[in-house]
Amino acid sequence: MADSSAQEAESHYFTHEPAPKDLKANTTLAREFIARHAAGGRRVVLVTSGGTTVPLETQTVRYIDNFSAGTRGATSAENFLANGYAVMFLHRQFSLLPYSRHYSHNTRSFLDFMEERDGQVVVGAQHQDEMRGVLRQYAAVKRENTLLILSYVTITEYLWNLREVAKLMRPLGPTAMFYLAAAVSDFFVPQDRMVEHKIQSNEEFLGAEAGATTKPPAARTEGKSLIIDLEPVPKFLKQLVDGWAPEAMIVSFKLETDPALLVKKAQYSLNKYAHHLVIGNLLTTRKWEVVFVSEMDGEKWIRVPPNRRTKSFSGVQSLVGAADPLAKQDGFKVDESMAADGTVPQGEPAQEIESVIIPEIEKMHTKLIDRALTRGGA
């Protein structure tokens, strides 16, 4: 059971922060998707992806954002789909999407992949193989209806969607999974402290927003300065684990910039929320290495070779596990981040790390489902 202070914080939050307009439409789609895949015996994962905004005004001109392009979430969604999962992809509007990510948000326009041949617009010869591969995966996912795309913009929209979809996933029991890659703001402006109109910077117009809220506005100008006084977002992970989805496998991400803190913070989160897996990553090395922290396997680093090292890794696809002898042989640190000594790889990795992360998680999920079945049958 969830403890009562967390429940109070939840109920206060959801009573005071209005639900997004498209919540009903989203839950209708999610309900139908979940029911179909539950009947078909597929595992269902909710992947969250992208940053969450914190609006400073009701008619929002200014907002605070959390870093995330959506690469982790979109790439992971593709890998879950390739491994047989049905995926609900709850993402920040306009962040990267599975499959189309290969051709969007690029320095190259999608038009650079096209050419004209005998008056017909076609994909350029040098892109045919790669695009055929992506297109086939995309077409299979559409045919089998295994991907549902939902979106949010603000932290409040994110939390409302997460809560409602989580409740719908409850009947799936241990076959459900939450993979929380979205970058979630820890702070926000409560509705009853938000001004309606754009905050004015010109002193001549100061005070125009006065009276818009019953409480002192959280964001306001004082003299020439903008003062922003944010409040903490309730710890929704606690509610997810204890209340909304107590039987599901829950994977959270921990983003840090200081290598010395990463494992400690991931361990702290695991102890505090008692869920299944925390994946730690550093901003600078997140495409090359992550650390799994779980009760099942302790601390385990997962790495993919940077491109510049590809030759010395001939035949080595990826490195999983702290005790991997190849990791030692190749000079990788085995139990701490490669950023600990200031090493930050350049360019792109030789292989997407999500193609190693997801099969590892799938194995853990299988163990958890087996355990639940044994308990249920005993």
Ligand code: 9Z3
């Ligand atoms: C992550 O750590 C993601 O892996 C990234 C992905 C945001 C780094 P990109 O989208 O980046 O590929 O550019 N997400 C952070 C999740 C988060 O905010 N976690 C909360 C926390 O750390 C708890 S759930 O406190």
